Structures are given as structure tokens and as C-alpha cells.
Amino acid sequence: MISYSIKKDLKVLLLEDNTSDADLIVRHLTKSGLSFVSKIVESRKIFEESLDTFSPDIILSDYSLPSFDAVSAFKIVKDRNLAIPFIIISGTIGEENAVMLIKEGVTDYVSKNNFSSLLQKITRALKEAEELIEKENLLQKLKIQTQALLIANQELEFQNAEKEKRAIQLINANKELLAFNFISSHDLQEPLRKIQIFISIMMEKEMKNMTEDGKNYLERINVAATRMRQLIEDLMDFSRVSTTDHHYEISDLTNIIEDVKSELTDIIQKKKAVFKINGLTPVNIISFQFRQLIYNLISNSLKFSNPDIAPQIAIQSTILKNEEFRLLELPDSSKIYDYWNLTFKDNGIGFEAQYNQNIFVIFQRLHHSEDYLGTGIGLAIVKKIVENHNGIIVADGNLNMGVTFNIYIPIVESLSKKSEDSKFKRQNSIEINNKHLNPFEMQDVK
Structure with a gap:
């Protein structure tokens, strides 16, 4: 049972010198329901021209002609490297010669005494030719891909x-x-x-x-x-x-902040600084590096405080869902992580907004060294620590109105379930609704 569908207007090239035999073949194919156009040739010259001008889909050839023959015709097709099915139709070729020619590459053989199998053999030949072309195309693609892979x-x-x-x-x-x-x-x-x-x-x-x-x-x-x-x-x-080596652990910063405040007790008391801390959501961090970060930020706020106003330092952290983080349109907004967000705000002398990026450059100082002691490395260290955590830090300064630092650390999947459970319990003890309040409206911690 042949399920292959032959295309309409099939081009059939008939190499036949006997007009009656050629007409017989055409009538048989028409009667079989085949939709085709045919061209009948009998000489070598016209046959070669027809290969170029007629571009046949299949060739049906008599075995022997007065000035030409099927063997010569097939050799021309083969030398031109044309993938055109070639079926010999003859009553004199004999089975032995037919088998030999098929071994040489001829597609098939049909006896003029029995056309009953002609349509079936044409259909099969066209299908095999199409599969051969597909196979060659696939091999060519494979060669190209292999070459690309080698490169x-x-x-x-x-x-x-x-x-x-x-x-x-x-x-x-x-x-x-x-x-x-x-x-x-x-x-x-x-x-x-x-x-x-x-x-x-x-x-x-x-x-x-x-x-x-x-x-x-x-x-x-x-x-x-x-x-x-x-x-x-x-x-x-x-x-x-x-x-340094990166050793992460879960922390909510409470102990780190208290440790830093203890170290800076003298200047905190001298300047009467007020700390407003809320909702320190746990995060997976390199603890000793974050201690350096918190120390640098707090000492920076104390150093650049307004001499006429007691320093107020607000610290809070929240979890930003990926959708919320993307709305910020920061450099890593294309990543799929949720982010831990630490907000650090003071009411010091601040700086103009045009310096929001410059302040993280090593040795960059916005104030005269005689007025404010320092080396210009503190915030560069802060930025480096944030980068060590694959995070982002953003500064928002306002002259004489303080500065706000926002740190965003990606929450990776490496956190164990135990850590997640611990985080959930600790978050339940925090007044989550306060995360939208002004930081300076939080509970004072001195």
C-alpha cells in the first residue's frame, strides 16, 4: 500500500524512439490518474538539453535506441550528479541486464509487456529520491554543525x-x-x-x-x-x-549593629546620636564583612553629621519580591531572584545628588580633609563588600538633608529549609506593617 503523495504536474521525460510505445506509456499514466506533463526525446543532444530546460522529476527510458541507449543516458545523469529517478521500460533488456543496471544505480525496471506496476514503481522511486535528498540535506547540516562544534x-x-x-x-x-x-x-x-x-x-x-x-x-x-x-x-x-574567603551564615544584623555601637560608644554619646532600627529581616551574609560595612556606614554618618543637630541614623531591612525589585530598574533587574533590601539613612550634611556614584570611588572625598578627617576608602570598602555578596548599593544624597543608602542582596536558593523556617519565625515577631513608615517614625534606640 503506497501512501506517498505525488506532486501535481509531475515532469516526466520519456526517452523513446517508438511513437506508439511512447503514446502507450502516456495513456497508461493518464489512465492511472497521474497528473503530469511529459516530453518525448530520442537523441542524445535533445536529451541533454531537456535535462536543463525541462528539469524532469523522473526519467522513463527505453533500453535501446538507434543512435542512443539507456546506459549512455543514465551515465549522463550520473555524471551531472542529478538525483533524478531513472526507470528503464523495455521488452528486450532481459532480467540479467536489468539486475546489472540496477546495481549500477538505475532506479528500477518495467517490462513493456506489463505496465501494471509502473505507477507503483514511479511512486516508490520519487519517494526514495525525496528521502535521499532529505538525507543529503541532513548530512550537509550535520557537517556544518560538526564544523561549528569543532570551531x-x-x-x-x-x-x-x-x-x-x-x-x-x-x-x-x-x-x-x-x-x-x-x-x-x-x-x-x-x-x-x-x-x-x-x-x-x-x-x-x-x-x-x-x-x-x-x-x-x-x-x-x-x-x-x-x-x-x-x-x-x-x-x-x-x-x-x-x-578573603566567603563564609556565609544567616544573620539579622542585630548583634552586629550592637557590637559596632558599643565600639563607637564615646562618639555616639558625645554627639548624642539616636538610632532608629526596625525589622531586621534575616539574610545569608559574610558576617565579619557586614560588620565592617555597618561600622563604616555608622562612623561615616557620625563623622558627617550636622553640628547643630543630633545625628539620627535609621536602619531597616525588608524582602523585595522579584517583581518589586524589577520596578527599581537597577542593573540586575533581569535576574529572577528576590532581594534582601537594607536601608541606611541619616540626617547629616549629605551631598549633592550628582555625586551619588562618585562617593564609592576609592580615595574620593567630597569635603576638605581639614574639616572632616578620613582617607576616602570607607565607602569604597562598603561597595566592595556588597559586590562580594553579588549585590548592589545605591546612594541618594541631598545637600544638608542627609543621605540614604539602599543595599540589595540576592536571595539565592542555597538557603536550607531550616534557615528558611528560622527566618519565617523571626519575621513573625516583626511589625511588618512598619516597613512603609518613615524610618525616623520608628521606635528610638539610643
Whole structure:
């Protein structure tokens, strides 16, 4: 049972010198219901021309013609590499010659004494020809894909080699950085310690014998040495943040904030600073790095507070669903994570909005060093810590109206169910409705 459907207006090229036989074949195909157009040829020249001009779908050929024959015709088709089914129709070829020609590549054979199988063989030949073309196309695509894969593999090998090279370079750079840290902590700081010791002795024992200019110069030397030592320590902190191992743990920041407040007790009491803390939602963080982050943000707020107003520092955290985070249109908005959002706000001297990005650049200072001491590294460390957590930090400054920092840390799936359960219990104890309040309307914590 043949289910293959022959296309309409099939082009049949008949190589036949006997007009009666050619008419008989045409009538049989018409009677069989085949929709086709035919062209009858009997010479080599016209046959070759018809291959180009008529472009047949199938060739039906007599075995022997006076000036031409089926074997020669098939050789022409084969030499041109044409995938056209070739069926011999003859009453004189004999079974032995027919089998030999089929082995050579001829599609099939039909006896002129029995046309009953002709339509079936045409149908099968066309189907096999189409499948052969599809197979060749598939093989060609496979060759192209294989070549592309080979090129991709070569590129991957090159990239892997480059990565290994860069990894070695990174290892060497880290070794150099460790050596720098050692020099910073010993060879650079030791002379500064001696300078500060001798300055202290001079200020204690020799000040009364100095002129006013001498006293002024000595004081300026002391300030410069102190600032140099602070700069070295800050650079060490920055390098440690860049190279440290990442050990994450669940934290809600409560203990971290209290620890930092305890360390800064003197200046907090001196400036009468007020802390307003609400809803510290647990998060998976590198705790000691976040302690450095909180320390830098709080000390920064205390340093740049308004001298006429008691510092107010508000800290809160919430969970932003991915849909909410996307509305912020931040650089990582295309990612599918939910985000932990820490908001840190103060009422200090602030800065103009045009500096919202500049303040995170290392050594960037917006105020004169004589007015506000510092090295310009603190917020660069904060940004580096946030980046270590694959997060984003955004500053929103207003001159004489304080600054708000928003930190966004992606919540990854690596949190265990136990951690999630713990987070849920802790969140239940927080007044969630307060997350939309003004931070300075929260409960005071001094």
C-alpha cells in the first residue's frame, strides 16, 4: 500500500524512439490518474538539453535506441550528479541486464509487456529520491554543525587556556598582595610608630622651649603621621575585603549593629546620636564583612553629621519580591531572584545628588580633609563588600538633608529549609506593617 503523495504536474521525460510505445506509456499514466506533463526525446543532444530546460522529476527510458541507449543516458545523469529517478521500460533488456543496471544505480525496471506496476514503481522511486535528498540535506547540516562544534571546541580550549593563564596570574597577584599587606603592617607602620612616639615625647617635654611656629609645625607633623597610619590601615582593610574567603551564615544584623555601637560608644554619646532600627529581616551574609560595612556606614554618618543637630541614623531591612525589585530598574533587574533590601539613612550634611556614584570611588572625598578627617576608602570598602555578596548599593544624597543608602542582596536558593523556617519565625515577631513608615517614625534606640 503506497501512501506517498505525488506532486501535481509531475515532469516526466520519456526517452523513446517508438511513437506508439511512447503514446502507450502516456495513456497508461493518464489512465492511472497521474497528473503530469511529459516530453518525448530520442537523441542524445535533445536529451541533454531537456535535462536543463525541462528539469524532469523522473526519467522513463527505453533500453535501446538507434543512435542512443539507456546506459549512455543514465551515465549522463550520473555524471551531472542529478538525483533524478531513472526507470528503464523495455521488452528486450532481459532480467540479467536489468539486475546489472540496477546495481549500477538505475532506479528500477518495467517490462513493456506489463505496465501494471509502473505507477507503483514511479511512486516508490520519487519517494526514495525525496528521502535521499532529505538525507543529503541532513548530512550537509550535520557537517556544518560538526564544523561549528569543532570551531566552538577550539574556542573553548583557547578560553580555558586563557582562564588557566589568568588564574595563575591571579594567584601571583594575590601572593604579591599578601606581601604588600605584610610590608604595610610591619615595614611601613613601624617607622610611623617611631615618628609618633618621638613626636609625643617632644610634645610632652620640649613644647615649652619651642616657638609658636615650631609648635604649629610639630602639630602638623603629628596630624600627617596619624593620617598616614590611618591610610595604611584602611588600605589593608580594603585588600582583605577583596581577597578573603566567603563564609556565609544567616544573620539579622542585630548583634552586629550592637557590637559596632558599643565600639563607637564615646562618639555616639558625645554627639548624642539616636538610632532608629526596625525589622531586621534575616539574610545569608559574610558576617565579619557586614560588620565592617555597618561600622563604616555608622562612623561615616557620625563623622558627617550636622553640628547643630543630633545625628539620627535609621536602619531597616525588608524582602523585595522579584517583581518589586524589577520596578527599581537597577542593573540586575533581569535576574529572577528576590532581594534582601537594607536601608541606611541619616540626617547629616549629605551631598549633592550628582555625586551619588562618585562617593564609592576609592580615595574620593567630597569635603576638605581639614574639616572632616578620613582617607576616602570607607565607602569604597562598603561597595566592595556588597559586590562580594553579588549585590548592589545605591546612594541618594541631598545637600544638608542627609543621605540614604539602599543595599540589595540576592536571595539565592542555597538557603536550607531550616534557615528558611528560622527566618519565617523571626519575621513573625516583626511589625511588618512598619516597613512603609518613615524610618525616623520608628521606635528610638539610643
